[in-house]
Amino acid sequence: MPVPARPLHVLYVAWGFPPGRTGGVYRALATANAFASAGFDVTVLTADRDTFVRHTGVDESLEELIHPRAEVVRVPFSWPYPVEDRTEWSMARRLAPRLWWHARVLLDQVPFPEPVYGPWRRQLEGSALDVHARRPVDLVVATANPHVDFTAARVLHRRHAVPYVLDYRDAWLLDVFTGEQVHADRSRQARAEAEFVKHAHEVWFVNEPIRAWHAARYPEAAARMHVVANGFDPELAPIPRIDNSSTEPLRFGYVGTVSRKVPLERFAEAWSLARQQSAALRDATAEFWGYLGFHSLSDPGIERVFSRHTQDGVTYMGPLRRADVRATYERFDALLLILGSGRYVTSGKVYEYLASGLPIVSVHAPDNAASDVMRGYPLWFPTNTLEAEAVAQALQAAGRAALESKADVRRAAARFGRSFERGHQLSPRIEALAASLRV
Template identity: 55%
Template sequence: MGQRPHVLYVAWGFPPCRSGGTYRALATANALARGGFDVTVLTCEREVFERYTGVDASLEPEVDPRIRVERVPFTWPALEPDLREWSLLRAVSPPAWSRLRRTLDQRPFPEPTYGPWRPVIEQAAERIHRERPVDLVVATANPHVAFTAPLHLHDRFGVPFVADYRDAWSFDVFTGKVLHTPESREGRWEERVLAGAREVWFVNEPIRARQAAEHPEHAAKLHVVANGYDRAFVAEGVERRPDPEAGLVLGYIGTISRQVPVTELVEGWRLARESSEVLRRSTVALHGYIGHNAPLPAVQAAIAAGADAGVDYRGPVPKAEVRRAYDGFDVLLLVLGTGTYVTSGKVYEYLATGLPVVSVHDPGNAATEVVRDYPLWFPCASLEPADVAAALRAAADAALTASEEVRRQCVEFGRQFTREGQLDPRVAALLASVQQETAVAS
């Protein structure tokens, strides 16, 4: 691998995993390789994603060919579909089995489902380090068990590490509710991570600020590394111009979870169509998985309830096909769960397109600060149907009347949020620090 510093990147979800965090993991590993590191990725076997989460095969070719990927086993008993693999206890009393399974999972590390991965990745990290010394570890949540591998190398061999929290560990980003206290087992593990890490990354300023307030002794090492958008996948400036006679396509791309206010969107859409001939000829196109790992009947029902009003669920889009999907939209729907600490990765993709963006989310969301100065931003004053309808109508009008100059300004505004722009400065700082330490040691 030459004389480049060796970084170990630890991520549970890595291509071909289809979860939202995979895009950040892929981009980070590529940024490290592009930025001067030799990169080894430690992640799950492909079969884990094929069996349990689903895959996006279009992502694997995007991994920098210089990156070495080490795949290790991960078991997920709770999602085991083969009844022949079930124990007698699980077959006879699923609740009792679930309680026992949860207890067993958390013995190695206080995280349901993922705790047993700790010894697997600690042993793998040490093996990789012995094969070729690791100069830096970067690990990304969630799950937070990923942080045990860098802690292991840090404690045994003094290897520095970065903890990419993405969101938060100690509180719920949707509600702000505290999930664990400093005195809890989780809290003690978190303090080890914060104290040992060289840097800790978060996706937005509200999360970083709260963590800094709760952990002032570690505030100097806390950084915002926003998600940004991947230029390889997103059209910077959609060329499509709408035909009012044919109607508009108002599009959404992203995972549709329980937190996404689909019902509010459908109710507002129905109301908007009542007073707009163009919208009566238009379609709401929803792309994405419904839920992360399991079906969500309530969400499916909420979508189906809008079918007679032109709400069309079109299924997931492989990452490599996202550009084509954006090219078919006239207006973008930023539909997010309520939460002061919620940004979402899709907001950056939306801004790159230059299309009108409707914020169908609580105005207090962190995403509001990202899009506030976007020239074609149409926020809902609330999630009441009348406010959602008003924003939808305004965005539709803008799609038909916005000048080329305004669209150009939108694209220019979005360019500040490229993924490279978010990651490269931090990677450069890490490379400089590692090289300096190497020079001093030699």
């Protein structure tokens, strides 16, 4: 009788993981769960819970979604920058805060060339080796940023020949907003990345423009580079509204983090103009759900933008638990896709928006990578420019569609959106990895 193959053990490394309310946390959670659902035993290396509670904010509902086959190992992490309580500061920091800050940035990069996160390398590598000693790891998948996550993969490959996957949900040498290279070719960052890519079993990117940029930089690794796009999670995503029940006053919605890269002020100006020009939008409202900035405390600059435009029906509704996302989409008649400009920018919210089947207004530069995803969606209303008049026209067109679109159009929109379910993005790569590891 043949002995059944033991489950493959994957070590998944992600600084940000539930309950952390961090960039990329949904991708991290979904990837770990996808490996577990595919039959892998999964160990997750992530930062300690207190880091998220104190500095990024938490969404405890996310922890409930972690697959039972995934063991979470939390590695202590020291992050002093956002500490506002001066009683917790060292004497050196109290006496010379600017000098302390400069010294800390330099010292952070001694173990690894990444401010804030560099010192985590020692504990992260030690934890990875401990996991492997306890139970041999067959594959490491490390996601960034921060890019120090990659060091756990590299140390297991160097010492124990464990294959690894680099999952870029952003880029290290490329500024995805400006398209410029941000570290010189001979910098420590560039040399570290070249080493990581050279030995990687696979390298994943969230969209084709970012993949192509890296393929041109590392042509010898191009065949091992793949696009693993973000997608929506069907158990949490909005349910498409096929029967049009929209009536005036219309409610437009934005779901996601509002960062300083989001052209919020430009949107608000266009929104005010659209309400003046269109009777259908005169009493319409625009609701924003999510965090303001990437830390637990809201960005005061973004708060001020909302306060200036409350008379126009632009309202910040507050943070949103992941468990409440589906119900929140049911409030909306149309969606606002407001993104920072950049050929390499997609954003995870694009896919969730597509799942809704609702009219979507794009408030971002037309060459943004999100346009490649949206193209072909029947209820997409893009703009050729971010000038107020152009955005106002797109808002008015979306308002008309919210009131007038028929079931066949909405059904086609829902059908288009279904192709972006996250499992469709992850499954092919996970199946290919499992096959290669079983050889």
